[in-house]
Amino acid sequence: MRFVITLLAALLAVVPSAHAEVPTRWDNIGPNGAGGYLAFAKNLVYALPGAGQQVFRSADRGRTWRQGRLFPEMRGAGLAVDPVRPDVVLVAGYQGGGGAGTVLRSVDGGASFSVVLRTPSEVSAVEAGGRMSYAASEEGVYRSSDGLRWQLLPGSPRGADDLHLIGSDLFVAAETVHVFRAGRWTSHAPAADKITSRGDVVVARDFSGGVQLSEDRGRTWRPVKGPWTSSWTLYGGITANGWVQVQTLDGHFISADLGVTWKRTEALRTVDVYTEIGSFPDQPDWQWVYGSGGVYATSDHEHFKRVGVPGAHVLSLAVSGRSLLAGTMQGSYRTDLPVASQEWDFDGRAPAAIGNRIGALAARDGVVLRGRNGYRGSQDTIFVERSLDDGRTWVTTAEMPGNTRSLVFDPGLGTRVYLGAYLINAFYVSLDGGLSFLQRVHAGLRGIKTIAADPGGIWLADAGGLYRSVDAGVTLKQVLPGRMNSVLVDPRDPRHVVAVGQNSVFVSFDGASFVEVPAVSSEQLSAIAVAPDGTLYLGSISFSGSSKGVLRSVDGGRSWTVFGGPDLERGVEALLVSSDGRTLYAGTVSGSVHRRSLG
Known part of the structure; x- marks a missing residue:
């Protein structure tokens, strides 16, 4: 069968839509990741x-x-x-x-x-x-x-490197401590790249030089000693309630008496490396920690409550039962539907910051699969993990070389699962519901962004083009050349296929010939989703300035209009329409998940 690309710019231009108006508000619903x-x-x-x-x-x-x-x-x-x-x-x-x-x-x-x-x-x-x-x-x-x-x-x-005001005195960390007081500069010996204070007590931290403390507003200094041996000081400072805190590779330590005695906490193991600590003026004992996995509030640095921020980079979305799941650069998050809070599930421990990127999610009949991009030694590795409780707990079932952004159940055969890969010229097929996978190597593949399955076969949106297979990936045929970022099959009519390029959209209504809709966006196009009534939604990503966010088509992809909105800013990586067609979820580059009512 011959596949034809036809350019019908006049017919398929990006034109205003006559579709009825819907609410324009986008809400950031979390997660606080x-x-x-x-x-x-x-x-x-x-x-x-x-x-x-x-x-x-x-x-x-x-x-x-x-x-x-x-x-x-x-x-x-x-x-x-x-x-x-x-x-x-x-x-x-x-x-x-x-x-x-x-x-x-x-x-x-x-x-x-x-x-x-x-x-x-x-x-x-x-x-x-x-x-x-x-x-x-x-x-x-x-x-x-x-x-x-x-x-x-x-x-x-x-x-x-750092600035800190104590009353009218300005403290500057510039290799050592410098103080601007009463119009004059003085310099002091302690090496410093970060400065904190409480009253007249000043603490200076140097990453490789340890912690120094002054009890007379920087006029004299003494080294802070404690039960650690590492010379690498990850954090050092004093909080609003007077606790001196030191974090090294040996652990996290607190002193309530300016370094005379120390208590070891589990903070390093629980929330990882501290960047800074702050608190509300009227709540000095309730401290907020900026750690590598998020922002956490604590009163003892043993027990933590996550409090923000909903600025996660979301790569994938899925719904299982009454659970909404978001795959991010630091793990997956789950919340009950309808979403009532920006705070999603939290088990008291910060997610791993390295090797925990959830590039793909798929759910069917109570089974949820996720593709986690991590490392086996120094090799990029996909870990396939399975959940039978709607994403609350996970078990690793398989691992293979590469990274992934696509994971999909076959609509006709529930035990067959397809897993896309990039960094290698292959993809994977499972015949047992995601417990094990077979590798399909094809020299023409350059990196798969999306796999779409229909009863007759699969479509691969690859950096080297759009591909079709009717034998579970044993053989492939290139349908369209050029970089493809996403592909979608209309569940109401598998002959209706929409492929997304960098800036153009390609539409087929017979599953064979494609028509290009050129110049849909000057931004990079990303994910595509379809509502039960056939309305299409398309994400975009801007690498300079604000993004248009989401585009919409009510005519099967022939024409597109901007759907919004200003809250999406840098752009959209993942899209999901609720099964009842009433809600659109957008996983954004730096704003977690946004929700918009579709009426």
Whole structure:
């Protein structure tokens, strides 16, 4: 059978849709699967995911979060809020690829930002207080009295890593401790790359040099000693309730008497490496920790409650029973339907940050499979894991070389499962429901993004083209050339196939010949989903600026309109329509899962 590509741009243009209007609101429903730099002011807390491009804000102490707009130009590396004017937020950061730095300023509580300072090197930290704002960079410390006009502070040390205000005194970590007090600079011996304080007690941490403590606001210092032997100090500081905290490769330790006696906690094992600790002014004993797996609240650093942030990178979505599952860069999360909270399941332990990327999910008849991209030694390895309780617990059933973004049950034979792979020119077939897999090697494959199955065979959306197999992958035939990101078979009519390229869509109504819809988007197109009534939804991803998010087609893919929305920002990796057709779920690049009513 010959497959034909026909260009009918005039007929298949991207045109406005006459479809009835539906609600336009997108809600971020979680999961709270991302960490972030923290800033507190009164009852507000702000979080900036590491190397992130937007700020999250909570006005109810972490129960719900509002996601701000994308930053102009840069990625964030530090965060500060004016304690007197809590809607004034500063972000330190860097511009991708050039090494230059930027300070952003918001006056609307982190909803939007504008550039107020550009520097030759990365801005590593910002600080605000006493109606002054400060920024640390390789050139030294910049200062502003109004947040808009900035100048290098005369005499400030080069190579500034961290800033910390204690009253009107400015402490700077720049290899050693420098203090700007009463208009004069003094330098002190302790090596430092991070500084914290409580009252007159100041703690300076150096990653390779340990922890130093001053009880007289930085005038004299002494080394902090404890029951650890490692010289690598992952975290060192003092919290608002007076606990000195030190985390090394040996563990996490707390002292309530300025280092005289120490208590070992299980924090390193439970939530991994600390980046910083903060707290609300009226709750010094209830501390928030930015760890490698998220943000957690604790009163003893033994027991943790996850409190944010809904900024996870979601790669896959599935529904099993009354459970909604999201596969992220740090594991999968599960919540009951209908989703009532941004906090999804949490077992008290942070997910592994390495080798725990859930690239694919599939569910059928009470069985859920997930493809976890990890490592066996130094080799990229797919671990197939199975759940019989809707994603609450998992058992590894198989492992094979590669990475995966696609996992699908055969609609006609429930024991047959297909698993796509990239980094190798192969894919996998299971004949026993995902317990074991056979490898199908094909030289033409360059990396499979999506597999779609119908009663007659399978379609492969591959970096080298669209492929068709009618014998469970034993043989393949290329249908379309060029990079393909996704493919979908209409469950109501298997002859209706939609293939998604980088910027174009290819549509077939006979399962044989395809028509191209060119220039659907200037952004990269991603996942595609279909509603029970046949409406198609298509995700897009922007690598510069805001994304259009989701596109919609009500004519089988012949034409597309923007469906929204501004809350999706950088774009969509996964799409899922509820079985009743009333809800669309979008797994986003940096905003967890968003939900929109379809009426």
